[in-house]
Amino acid sequence: MIDTEKIEKAVRMILEAIGEDPDREGLRETPARVARMYKEIFCGLWEDPELHLEKIFTEEHEEMILVKDIPIYSMCEHHLLPFFGKAHVAYIPRRGKVTGLSKLARVVEGFAKRPQLQERLTTQIADSIMRRLNPQGVLVVIEAEHMCMTLRGIRKPGSKTITSAVRGSFQRSEATRAEALALIKD
Ligand SMILES: Nc1nc2c(ncn2[C@@H]2O[C@H](COP(=O)(O)OP(=O)(O)OP(=O)(O)O)[C@@H](O)[C@H]2O)c(=O)[nH]1
């Protein structure tokens, strides 16, 4: 499990290192607060998000299913600063094997709540759906703003990074891919 005591100690050290007084009133509870926060935003490290996809129904629908505009908040693993935006997940079931719509968002959430790279997050979502549902195809698009590019460093607020992972029929058929991308853009 996440070691909150260790986080508390580390945050106290960071406060000391920047020249703050960790014992002043406003900061006294900060290490414990940050520890609780990290426990929450890194909880995905302690679950296997793929398991949400065990909930499978049979429904004779061999057309595209798209859940779009799923809000995501993740943490860039290089700077431990948030990146946030939207995820769009489309798949085409095989032999009527579909999962609950919320489960797609749960998979996104489970992989997002870890120190991440946007590319890896995108790939992990697509590959877990391919493994569990064995669909005809999967397409995942993530658009996000990285705070490590906005509040520090190169400082380009408003810039967005878009990543995609395309599998199966979405990769083979340009028309299928175009249909999904048009629905995402709408
Ligand atoms: N590919 C990828 N890069 C990321 C992601 N999040 C942050 N980065 C980049 O990780 C890189 C780390 O580069 P470094 O040169 O090691 O770190 P840095 O000196 O802080 O770099 P600058 O951000 O350019 O100031 C930066 O270019 C970030 O923009 C991500 O999700 N995917």
Ligand SMILES: [Zn+2]
């Ligand atoms: Zn970063």
